Amino acid sequence: MLFCKNVAVFLIFILFLYLCRFYIFFIYKKRRFLKFAYNEKGFFLPILPQIGTMYVAIFTGTQINPLSIMDWMYKKIGLPCSLWVGTDYYYISMDADEIKTILNHSEGYGKADFYNKFRVFFKDTLLTVPYDQWKVRRRHFTKSFKPNMLKMYFPTFLEQSRQLIKEIEVQNNNECIFERFSKYTYTNFFLTHAGLDETSKFKDMNRLGVLLGSIQSEFGRIILDPLMTVRLYFKCLPKGKNIFEKLKEANTFIMGVIERKKKQMKEVKGYIENNKEVCLLDLVLNFQNNMFTQKQVYEEFGLFQGAATETTASSLAFTCILLGMYPEIQEKLYQEVRNALGDCDLTMEAVESLPYMEAVIFESLRLLPVIPLLGRKCSADIDLGGKILPKDSNFLIDIYHLHRNPKYWKNPLKFDPTRFLPENVKNIYPYSFIPFSNGPRDCIGKRQALILMKTTIANILRNFRIISNHKSILEFQLRSCVSIIVANKLHYEFIPRNRQN
Numbered sequence: 001m002l003f004c005k006n007v008a009v010f011l012i013f014i015l016f017l018y019l020c021r022f023y024i025f026f027i028y029k030k031r032r033f034l035k036f037a038y039n040e041k042g043f044f045l046p047i048l049p050q051i052g053t054m055y056v057a058i059f060t061g062t063q064i065n066p067l068s069i070m071d072w073m074y075k076k077i078g079l080p081c082s083l084w085v086g087t088d089y090y091y092i093s094m095d096a097d098e099i100k101t102i103l104n105h106s107e108g109y110g111k112a113d114f115y116n117k118f119r120v121f122f123k124d125t126l127l128t129v130p131y132d133q134w135k136v137r138r139r140h141f142t143k144s145f146k147p148n149m150l151k152m153y154f155p156t157f158l159e160q161s162r163q164l165i166k167e168i169e170v171q172n173n174n175e176c177i178f179e180r181f182s183k184y185t186y187t188n189f190f191l192t193h194a195g196l197d198e199t200s201k202f203k204d205m206n207r208l209g210v211l212l213g214s215i216q217s218e219f220g221r222i223i224l225d226p227l228m229t230v231r232l233y234f235k236c237l238p239k240g241k242n243i244f245e246k247l248k249e250a251n252t253f254i255m256g257v258i259e260r261k262k263k264q265m266k267e268v269k270g271y272i273e274n275n276k277e278v279c280l281l282d283l284v285l286n287f288q289n290n291m292f293t294q295k296q297v298y299e300e301f302g303l304f305q306g307a308a309t310e311t312t313a314s315s316l317a318f319t320c321i322l323l324g325m326y327p328e329i330q331e332k333l334y335q336e337v338r339n340a341l342g343d344c345d346l347t348m349e350a351v352e353s354l355p356y357m358e359a360v361i362f363e364s365l366r367l368l369p370v371i372p373l374l375g376r377k378c379s380a381d382i383d384l385g386g387k388i389l390p391k392d393s394n395f396l397i398d399i400y401h402l403h404r405n406p407k408y409w410k411n412p413l414k415f416d417p418t419r420f421l422p423e424n425v426k427n428i429y430p431y432s433f434i435p436f437s438n439g440p441r442d443c444i445g446k447r448q449a450l451i452l453m454k455t456t457i458a459n460i461l462r463n464f465r466i467i468s469n470h471k472s473i474l475e476f477q478l479r480s481c482v483s484i485i486v487a488n489k490l491h492y493e494f495i496p497r498n499r500q501n
């Protein structure tokens with residue numbers, strides 16, 4: 001008994017010494033952050049070794065995820081506020097002026113510490129490389145997003161949207177709307193950016209969507225858990241091993257596509273030199289005269305595929321459901337499409353000049369921005385307009401709450417596309433709407449995403465009326481990993497439309 005008591009006292013003493021050592025070093029090393037944080041909300045949350053203040057995650061419910069944490073911080077503490085992930089300092093903001101400063105500041109181009117976790121899949125890619133390397137890559141890859149390339153991709157988008165209509169006609173409405181669009185955007189991505197032709201379209205695109213979906217949600221857990229190193233997770237835990245297997249299967253698929261392309265490039269002499277319209281995969285393979293290793297090609301192309309598909313699929317799904325929830329807005333959009341196009345084929349110019357269509361999509365992206373959270377790291381002190389954010393701070397851009405910030409949006413929860421009509425756009429506060437981020441490191445594929453979305457929605461509305469029995473977006477149980485996920489099944493139906501009406 002006495003022995004146990006002595007052991008307990010000894011352990012408490014060791015713990016006490018450990019905590020003293022931790023806090024002395026912490027306060028000394030992090031004094032500049034602590035001084036800054038002192039004037040911000042969240043300062044008084046106790047900071048624990050290894051965890052920082054991430055224990056707040058346990059207050060957010062059973063499904064811990066970044067979006068729920070941000071929402072908890074917003075409601076219980078208020079924004080802007082501070083968060084410690086381990087010993088890394090994060091400043092969370094939904095202030096448009098501060099966000100504008102960070103996104104355009106040459107010392108704010110680096111990515112936040114949490115992006116390091118992406119390195120398990122994409123070690124050094126456009127998304128994560130340091131600014132000087134990023135500039136060279138971005139210039140190179142931009143070639144495949146130029147207007148002439150988008151024009152070249154358009155017939156594929158059109159054809160695929162027709163195929164989608166046929167599929168919806170024969171299938172019932174039971175398929176999860178996110179999975180439906182996921183398969184659709186994967187197909188579009190591989191047909192355009194990998195230059196696959198229809199005959200070589202891979203049959204298991206659907207399987208790839210499912211695989212990457214489950215990898216994404218598991219990945220969310222790794223990002224959030226400060227105790228979990230990625231290596232430990234994949235090496236030791238059964239779930240980690242399982243995800244690793246799925247990752248391997250997805251890799252095999254993508255590597256197959258890359259190998260086909262390499263063969264094609266070898267077989268056709270002067271393939272790159274004689275070809276003005278080279279697709280993204282050509283450019284990745286050809287980067288600095290084929291400088292990328294096999295692994296780098298896979299990772300760079302994999303990043304594009306991940307960035308292009310789930311984002312556009314979820315945005316399409318949300319827009320369709322919102323149209324189903326607001327029949328009068330749907331009818332107005334339908335009339336715009338009919339008046340502009342009648343029964344003629346869609347053209348890229350026509351889909352790009354539908355103002356109400358653009359307003360509907362933007363309003364959907366405002367309420368449900370598929371990438372709800374971005375992070376930047378300051379490589380020097382940055383003046384945020386009155387306060388100096390110290391060097392090495394992480395700046396979290398809370399797009400989700402920025403888009404609902406009552407300071408910038410009247411009736412923020414109301415689905416009101418008129419906010420984005422040409423005559424009202426001037427009233428939108430700069431940087432209060434940034435679904436594709438903004439500044440130099442913004443989304444490279446935004447115009448392409450919008451063209452695909454507009455083409456798809458126009459063709460759906462010409463053929464179907466959408467209905468959804470949800471009364472409010474508050475019924476959507478939103479979670480996030482990298483992009484927003486909905487935990488509950490959302491209701492929708494596509495009802496064939498009588499064209500004479």
Ligand code: HEM
Pocket residue numbers: 126127128138303304307308309311312315370371374375434435436437441442443444445446448449
């Ligand atoms: C609705 C659809 C889309 C949304 C909402 C979206 C949103 C975003 C956002 C917010 C970022 C900034 C990420 C960050 O700074 O951490 C980003 C970056 C990026 N997006 Fe998109 N995206 C969409 C579609 C696409 C498409 C279609 C492509 C490619 C075909 C694409 C490729 C990329 C790439 C490669 C980056 C990294 C760019 C860089 O760092 O230079 N995205 N996207």
